[in-house]
Amino acid sequence: MLFGASGAGKSSLLRAGLLAGVRAGRPSWRALLFTPGTHPLEECAIRLAGVVGGTPGPLRDEPAGDPRALYRLAGQALDGEPAEAEILLIVDQFEEVFTLCRDEGERARFLDLLLTAATGGNSRCRLVIGVRADFYAHCTGHPALLAALPEAHLPLGPMTADELREAVMQPGVRAGHIVEGAPAARIVADAAGQPGALPLVSHALLETWLRRCGVALTPAAYEAAGGLSQAVARTAEDTYTALGPGRRRLARQVFPRLTALGEGTQDTKRRIGRHQLDDDPDTGAVLEHLARARLITLDRDGVEIGHEALIRSWPRLHDWLDEDREGLRLHHRLAEATEAWAALGRDPGSLYRGTVLAMARDPAGA
Structure with missing residues (x-):
């Protein structure tokens, strides 16, 4: 478990250091890197399918009920491979398990799945986790993680x-x-x-x-x-003001949705699906404009802020986030509930009711 402050270089060390080194120096190993996102079990299943073969569906469904499923899959995938072959799982931005995954049951199953795969007898699966230092206490709340910490703890400090x-x-x-x-x-x-x-x-x-x-x-x-202190803020401000008034309003809507508000911790970036944003030419043009300036990153399915330095350094974004933090929290919860409702086939039983519905309606109506 690699701990370090935001911006200490954890992702660079894991991606450009560890992952690149393993791929170059250990050709028999199968390595994959992913971030947990809102649904870590599903994300793990998708990534694992690309390494061990098959489709994400069965892999996603099987681990949900059996903590040894990943342990078994790793052994099956390496059957017949050289004895030194291993599967290396690298989970970057592990704090998303606590900031984005709201389902405590899924969170617990995901942690059990990873730790069982890495610690089971004769395991051929290695696990490396990168997590922000201010989420250390969150990690101690899971018994198996807590047990692993004394021997698996690696702090990353600033460069000399x-x-x-x-x-x-x-x-x-x-x-x-x-x-x-x-x-x-x-x-x-x-x-x-x-x-x-x-x-x-x-x-x-x-x-x-x-x-x-x-x-x-x-x-x-x-x-x-603009030097070190102003380069990010200046780029963000110049990119934002270069937009027309209508597209500025769209950018004003996008950035807070890409930020997970801290609960006793710093605000962090929040990955959302492309489908959660309006599917129209103006929104697409705004996203491409922001991506060209490296303020956000885009892929086929998702959108996220390029780095949390933007959240810390851009005064305009600070103001947007402080204007209505409770409203933003409500919006994030509604978006997550909508995703869960859609994943359950629009099951009426998963809709808000009673007090929860009333609490959601009043701020939304205001």
């Missing part, structure tokens, strides 16, 4: 100045660009002591590269990008 300087300079050098010493030193100095600075560094470097002089990243380009 030398490590950060290498991270700033070497990718550019390998790509044939020149990173002048002055902007590199300025970025390292600006990032020193800042928690979660890596996504800000990444964004500032991109904006500096877009303003480069030939093949050189210069101090002037870094200043023009």
Whole structure:
């Protein structure tokens, strides 16, 4: 279990470090990485189907009732493979199990499924979890996770100045660009002591590269990008104000829906399905506009904020979130209830009733 603050580099370490290293150095292993999302059992089943074969349906349904199902599937998938072959499950942004999955039963089944697969006798399944440090206490609430923590706990702290300087300079050098010493030193100095600075560094470097002089990243380009503290906020504000009034209203609706409001923790990003947004040309154009600026990421099915640094750094988004936090919480709960209702074949028994319905109606009507 890899713990670290938001922006400490957990996802980079898991994806560009661990996953890439395993794929390059252990060809007999089968590795998959996913984030839990609203329905972690379903997400795990979809990803697992791509590794062990078959379709997600049976894999999704079987684990729901049998905590040893993943353990068995891993053994079956590797039957006849070399003895050193393993299945590596990497669950990034594990805090989504607590922030997005509202079904406590599904959450418990998902955790049991993973931990049984990784800890069963003669297991050929390895489990690596990346989770934000402020969700450490949430992890201790599950007995099997708590039991694993003493031996499986790996904290990730901030980079040293030398490590950060290498991270700033070497990718550019390998790509044939020149990173002048002055902007590199300025970025390292600006990032020193800042928690979660890596996504800000990444964004500032991109904006500096877009303003480069030939093949050189210069101090002037870094200043023009807004430096470390302003690059993300400036990009977000410029991208938003470049929209027409109607499309700004759409962007104003989209960003709060992509944010999970913290309950004693920081606000975090929240992945939603494309189908949860209006299917019209204007909404599609707004999403593409925001994606080109790297403010959000899109795939065939989902939408999410590019990184939580945007939530921390953009004042306009802060204001939107603070205007009506309870209203946003209600909206998120209604969206999740709608998803559950649709998944149950629009079962009337899953609709709001009584006090719950009355509580939902009043704020929505207001």
